[in-house]
Amino acid sequence: MKKRKSLGIKILMSFTVTSIIPIIIINMFSYYNISKIVNDNNDDLMRYNLNQTKTALDITMESYLDVLYQIYADDDVVNLIYKINNHMDTAVSKSQLRRVLRGYFYAKKHIKDISIITADGTLIFYDAITGSTTRSSWLANIGMSQEELYNAYIGEKKSFAIPTQATLNGDYFLFHLGHRIVDFNRKNEELGIVILSVDEELLHGICNGGQEKMPVYSFIVDDEGRLVSYQEKQLLGSFLNLQGENKIQGENKIQGYEEFARRQKIFGENDVNVECIVEERFGWDIVSISDQNEILGRIHRQQRLVFTILAAAITFLAVIIMFFTRSLTGSIRTVVKTMQSAGQGRPYQRIQIDRKMPKEVEAIACQYNTTMDQLMESVEKEKQLDRQKKDAEITALEAQINPHFLYNTLDTINWIAIGKKEFEISRAISALAVILRYGIDNSNGIVTVREEYEWLKQYLFLQQTRLKDGFESMIEIPPELMEIKVHKLLIQPFVENSFIHGFENIKRKPMLKIRMQRWEQNRIQILIEDNGKGMPQEVASRMNQGVFQESEDKNQIGLKNAVYRIRLYYEENADIQVESQENAYTRIYITLPIISEEGKD
Numbered sequence: 301m302k303k304r305k306s307l308g309i310k311i312l313m314s315f316t317v318t319s320i321i322p323i324i325i326i327n328m329f330s331y332y333n334i335s336k337i338v339n340d341n342n343d344d345l346m347r348y349n350l351n352q353t354k355t356a357l358d359i360t361m362e363s364y365l366d367v368l369y370q371i372y373a374d375d376d377v378v379n380l381i382y383k384i385n386n387h388m389d390t391a392v393s394k395s396q397l398r399r400v401l402r403g404y405f406y407a408k409k410h411i412k413d414i415s416i417i418t419a420d421g422t423l424i425f426y427d428a429i430t431g432s433t434t435r436s437s438w439l440a441n442i443g444m445s446q447e448e449l450y451n452a453y454i455g456e457k458k459s460f461a462i463p464t465q466a467t468l469n470g471d472y473f474l475f476h477l478g479h480r481i482v483d484f485n486r487k488n489e490e491l492g493i494v495i496l497s498v499d500e501e502l503l504h505g506i507c508n509g510g511q512e513k514m515p516v517y518s519f520i521v522d523d524e525g526r527l528v529s530y531q532e533k534q535l536l537g538s539f540l541n542l543q544g545e546n547k548i549q550g551e552n553k554i555q556g557y558e559e560f561a562r563r564q565k566i567f568g569e570n571d572v573n574v575e576c577i578v579e580e581r582f583g584w585d586i587v588s589i590s591d592q593n594e595i596l597g598r599i600h601r602q603q604r605l606v607f608t609i610l611a612a613a614i615t616f617l618a619v620i621i622m623f624f625t626r627s628l629t630g631s632i633r634t635v636v637k638t639m640q641s642a643g644q645g646r647p648y649q650r651i652q653i654d655r656k657m658p659k660e661v662e663a664i665a666c667q668y669n670t671t672m673d674q675l676m677e678s679v680e681k682e683k684q685l686d687r688q689k690k691d692a693e694i695t696a697l698e699a700q701i702n703p704h705f706l707y708n709t710l711d712t713i714n715w716i717a718i719g720k721k722e723f724e725i726s727r728a729i730s731a732l733a734v735i736l737r738y739g740i741d742n743s744n745g746i747v748t749v750r751e752e753y754e755w756l757k758q759y760l761f762l763q764q765t766r767l768k769d770g771f772e773s774m775i776e777i778p779p780e781l782m783e784i785k786v787h788k789l790l791i792q793p794f795v796e797n798s799f800i801h802g803f804e805n806i807k808r809k810p811m812l813k814i815r816m817q818r819w820e821q822n823r824i825q826i827l828i829e830d831n832g833k834g835m836p837q838e839v840a841s842r843m844n845q846g847v848f849q850e851s852e853d854k855n856q857i858g859l860k861n862a863v864y865r866i867r868l869y870y871e872e873n874a875d876i877q878v879e880s881q882e883n884a885y886t887r888i889y890i891t892l893p894i895i896s897e898e899g900k901d
Contacts, residue, residue, distance in 0.1 A: 339630040346575040363439045367407045381491040401426040436468040461582040463526045463668035464536040473500040515591035523583035567591040631661040648753035731758040750782040771810035785895035793862035794828045802832025826890040
């Protein structure tokens with residue numbers, strides 16, 4: 301029987317056959333074929349870059365068209381435009397529509413204006429450039445009147461694009477995406493058109509992003525031969541006027557773009573290569589111009605460098621490959637054996653790390669051990685999460701109530717109290733209705749600190765009414781923190797816990813303090829302190845470690861769920877600490893990140 305070769309010999313032979321011999325052969329013929337290869341590679345690279353640019357453009361435009369869709373499909377927008385067209389509360393409807401547009405304005409970074417032209421000729425817009433409600437930054441420069449613009453696009457059943465033009469002050473260049481607005485609930489009545497004005501820098505960044513160090517420049521031309529995106533901003537919106545025509549079509553297209561590139565001296569007097577791809581949605585041409593001379597020179601230099609490095613690498617690898625074969629094969633056998641054990645139902649076994657292991661094999665072994673540990677931990681966490689979900693579902697079922705019935709009932713009781721001149725009772729019922737509505741409506745939403753503060757005042761008023769002013773409270777919130785965003789009802793369970801547990805059976809007058817202050821690293825800290833009966837130090841310590849005493853008390857469950865809810869919203873960015881002394885006080889410190897306008901911390 302023929303003796304089988306060792307792994308080291310096979311690796312060396314495979315390396316010689318697959319690397320050294322082919323490289324020598326390629327090197328012999330590369331000199332004669334270099335020009336053709338360079339040209340082919342350059343064309344392929346340009347086509348690849350164009351396809352990448354087209355993909356990025358399609359994705360980006362789809363995201364902006366999605367914002368456009370959200371506007372013209374918004375029932376509130378449709379109803380407000382219907383009122384404007386029919387002169388129903390016109391001033392109020394305009395104001396409300398402008399606020400709705402402002403809400404969409406920050407959906408995308410490069411949006412500069414959102415305009416709506418209604419069927420009756422009314423123009424409503426939100427313009428970040430002028431900051432005005434009466435003067436549009438772009439409409440006067442578009443080359444047609446408002447009426448002509450409306451008539452040109454009201455019949456379009458799909459989204460349309462308007463070429464790039466300068467704004468009135470010349471500081472921005474905007475292209476526009478639009479769509480007609482149709483009321484499908486009223487016999488498909490055409491109500492107007494909505495136009496989204498976008499900064500041309502968006503297109504310029506897509507066309508030339510990541511190409512700063514490459515001799516390639518890309519720009520966009522619409523189907524009428526007008527520049528939509530180009531490096532010289534003063535030419536945007538103008539016709540290329542090649543071949544004596546506005547449009548560039550058929551076989552003349554590439555030739556026309558080459559003539560334009562030479563006339564504009566994009567790469568000086570050097571030869572250029574032109575590739576073009578069509579963006580189907582709006583019929584735009586994405587044109588890529590490359591400096592042929594520079595590309596050839598770069599590829600020649602890169603090729604020489606590659607062959608030099610390959611020669612050195614081959615020599616070095618051939619020398620050291622056998623030195624590592626022996627330890628490599630032994631380490632691989634150890635890893636494979638442990639993996640096979642795991643596949644046979646023994647996932648608790650781990651790979652023993654040996655100092656003789658190559659770093660790569662050691663990394664595989666460590667990653668395998670870590671992965672198996674994480675797998676076991678994940679299984680346990682999944683079990684725990686299932687239990688928590690079941691508990692949350694039970695709690696949610698217990699809390700279900702028809703909110704409309706509750707509000708209507710409280711309103712009826714309120715009017716009965718007013719009718720009997722029981723104004724204190726009426727005020728208490730009104731406060732209770734506010735609290736319940738605030739808690740039920742979008743309970744997981746994001747609100748300002750001011751809204752939480754107003755709700756808290758109503759809650760404390762009810763407690764004072766219930767306890768006949770038997771406690772004192774103090775709320776300290778700096779004015780500059782009032783507009784900061786937080787998740788709704790985060791501190792309510794902790795305040796409620798003070799009344800239910802903290803003040804139970806104490807002889808001194810209850811005192812509740814709530815203080816908020818700005819903390820380091822763009823965070824805020826909330827302190828909830830009471831002078832109640834407190835808790836043992838070991839209980840507070842377990843809470844700080846996330847361990848809550850098992851209890852059937854719903855309030856204890858509520859406090860545990862409150863901490864879990866904060867962890868769910870803010871993950872590791874939030875911190876909750878409990879300090880307490882029996883028969884003295886309880887202090888709860890909640891540290892949260894400040895939420896940005898987009899709702900992310």
